[in-house]
Amino acid sequence: xxxxxxxxxxxxxxxxxxxxxxxxxxxxxxxxxxxxxxxxxxxxxxxxxxxxxxxxxxxxxxxxxxxxxxxxxxxxxxxxxxxxxxxxxxxxxxxxxxxxxxxxxxxxx
Numbered sequence: 001x002x003x004x005x006x007x008x009x010x011x012x013x014x015x016x017x018x019x020x021x022x023x024x025x026x027x028x029x030x031x032x033x034x035x036x037x038x039x040x041x042x043x044x045x046x047x048x049x050x051x052x053x054x055x056x057x058x059x060x061x062x063x064x065x066x067x068x069x070x071x072x073x074x075x076x077x078x079x080x081x082x083x084x085x086x087x088x089x090x091x092x093x094x095x096x097x098x099x100x101x102x103x104x105x106x107x108x109x
Contacts, residue, residue: 005064005065006044006045006062006063006064006065007062007063007064007065007067008060008061008062008104008107009060009061009062009063009101010058010059010060010061010101010102010104011058011059011099011100011101011102012056012057012058012059012099012100012102013056013057013059013089013090013097013098013099013100014055014056014057014089014090014098015050015055015056015057015088015089015090016055016087016088016089016090017055019087019088019089020050020052020055022088023050023057023085023088023089024050026084026085026088027048031077031081033077034077034078034081037072037075037077037078038072041067041068041071041072042063042064042066042067042068043061043062043063043067044061044062044063044064045061045062046059046060046061046062047059047060047061057089058102059099073094073096079094079095082094082095082096082097083095085097
């Protein structure tokens with residue numbers, strides 16, 4: 001694959017009840033250094049949607065074909081963000097959000 005090729009990536013996460021406004025606020029105020037890091041590592045066109053009925057967060061992003069999935073989880077900015085978000089989301093022991101990959105079954109450009 002060419003490095004300028006992008007891949008659609010989707011996953012879901014879970015918000016803890018009562019933290020809907022706080023989650024939105026924290027993302028409205030996303031740290032500039034985190035936003036830059038995501039862009040620099042090959043993530044673009046990143047959106048998160050919220051299902052109020054189930055408290056499910058649905059994320060979709062485009063990632064470069066040469067995106068290194070092992071890099072971000074070890075980056076200090078990402079680890080600090082995860083710690084910052086851990087009180088309002090379902091997380092793993094390392095504070096990373098419990099994220100479940102979703103299989104694409106349809107796409108229309």
